[in-house]
Amino acid sequence: MFIDICRRKADFHIDLWCCFTIQNRLLDFGRPVAMILCPVDWFPLSKPSAGDYLHLLYNITTTFLLLKLIERSLKTFPRSAVYLCIITFVMGVSIHLVGDSINHRLLLSGYQLHLSVRENPIMKNLKPETLINFFELLQYYDKSLGPCMWYVPLFIILFLYFTGCFTFVKDERQMSTSAWLLLGPSGLYLMYLVTEGQILVPFIFTFFAMTATVMHQKRKGFLPDGNGLFLLYSFSVSLMLVILCVSCLWNDKVLRKKYPDVMYIPKPWVLYSVHATPER
Template structure:
């Protein structure tokens, strides 16, 4: 090895603090120089070079190595700074809450058209337009609702910071599909019972249509039908629904310094959303499930406030909607508190009459669920 190679090896060893074998110096020099780069690498190289006291004949080579170390140091510092700036920008974007207008708009529109709209469609279209042994307009809307509801619930879980294990999500979606399917089958039969004089504000055994039914044991079959409709089907339908809403709400919190208000579009959707929650509570007979979910939301808000967290736009939208729905239910119950016929239909401490029963009792019309 000549004097120039020995000199370059000495300079590289001083910069990198890494021993090199003489026979591999020429091959590994670029990698060694790269390992010696970074913040402070240029200062170490310069101090090492000048401490050696090299002759003026080698000054061109010394200047070349100084320039190389300076370039490596500047590139490394720029990379570190860009990574830090990118991380800070990404953190600020992720921490900024966002109101999911498309999700809430889809949820509200499909509920009003495909769920609340079924009794309206039945009143608008005459019964003779559709054969009784075939699905009607209300059944087709119910079929569409059975398809769109699980998809929207899955989309809510995708956007929620908090979620459930995958197998629990699958079981919940299956329960929703089974519950809505049970309700579809039972509701179709009840709609045809209404056409022959069935009165929804009376119990099954007190209905005039059932009193003349032979054999009388068939009444048990119709009671089972209403159990599938009003109890089992609604539980399988609404328990996963309220659970998803609560998970979505519990994940909708941000730090107090990032506190935001509901946008104007959210305030416009608040009234129809609260009205639909009222419909779920009264028509679906889910007051107990609703009130427990509302209490859980209130407890979550109190717990998060102690940690310096407040609801974001999505959390406020759900919380205000539930609060307004509770007020609507209170007004609804107060108006029908002294109705003796409905009191007999809905005995017990929790008295929440169904709108369809009130409609058939006081307006004298026959309409399905």
Template structure:
């Protein structure tokens, strides 16, 4: 028969044992795939004339649901992050809505604004500057304001996902986490490629790696949630997917002009309009 001291020690060990937050990660994955990744899928599935062109369509309403998904909080830092996300999403909503209408009249997403035949026919030519501003709000400012708080929240959550060193815990991930590995890593790939957030992602990845090195000196290792996010799992798998994506499109001259600079990560929608849509039309 166990003594009260042994019983309390066993109970404390069970309570202090870190668990994988399946409910949290499942909600995160499902919400992102439906409200975020689901938007371009809805745009492709629904007919063009399902909604009037001069009114919001199904994609816009799905985008509005994404805006309302954030819950209010009493913490000022969290409120500031929510405001930043809502503003970035709003900018993206407006710019993306206009972009969809431009695509209907021949705008090609794999070309820059000034190289598009539709833009070259505009009169006066100074209107192109207004559209360049619109795409800056969409592809640069809106995406950054949307994703910076997201990656910051992921990093803060990861910073709290450590426990005392345990060999079995350090080498193994919770079985439930394996179910969400592929959709979660694929969503990070979508964030990096479609929203052009490779710099944000890689800085977050380096910050997580530095946190692991720092915590190991204190005798702490990532728990199941930390392992799911970092080294051998979601973030690393997303990095492998991005590397494979870039290598497949490395020699594409058209996309190189669309994404100039040292960091070359083609957007999936640009690849779609350049290769898949044109081949389908042909």
């Protein structure tokens, strides 16, 4: 069955990967930029901001593109597993939408992301004090539960798709020019996901699983096609960028206080809060 799958023609999905690249840059990577640049008067704190609308569009377009990606795969996957991943993904990004929206408003009010909830100056005089527990719950949803439900199913879907990207046809075991052009933006966005979502562990597990799959299929005479190579190289570029980012910020004392553990991966938003906000 696997041999029959690999005999089918596997073209590089330039349309899907281009859509992924554009929407990731505009709707997710560009979301915090829109929050910063758009005047507060345009979007009152009691209404959704420009970033919130971009996040809503991201939730819709990414889900659609992931479904199309699975449809394009030369391998058939259990529908229940795919549906479960998609449903969990939608729940995760929706939780993150609410938490991220409130966090942005806290940031405009003087909240400092590099400090814990109880250490923040704007929380010192909050009455009654039990309200602080509510904000800690919000941070848990936004920083832990939401990203976990967002990124884990995302990586599972990408890995499932990757398992169907193998061929024994020599001409298909190479990347096209368009794939090389998209490699940089794709790797940069994955690096943003790893740092902002604090998801190094699932990212590494996915990367190792992809590498192990390549080694396993290579023994059978199969190698990744253009789509598989694009995914594998994107993860590789992302990992190198994460290592470079951590190396450059290794001796930052303020960030070290925020991330005292061995897993020292500063978030871009926290970096902005420390070094770019007027409060600093």
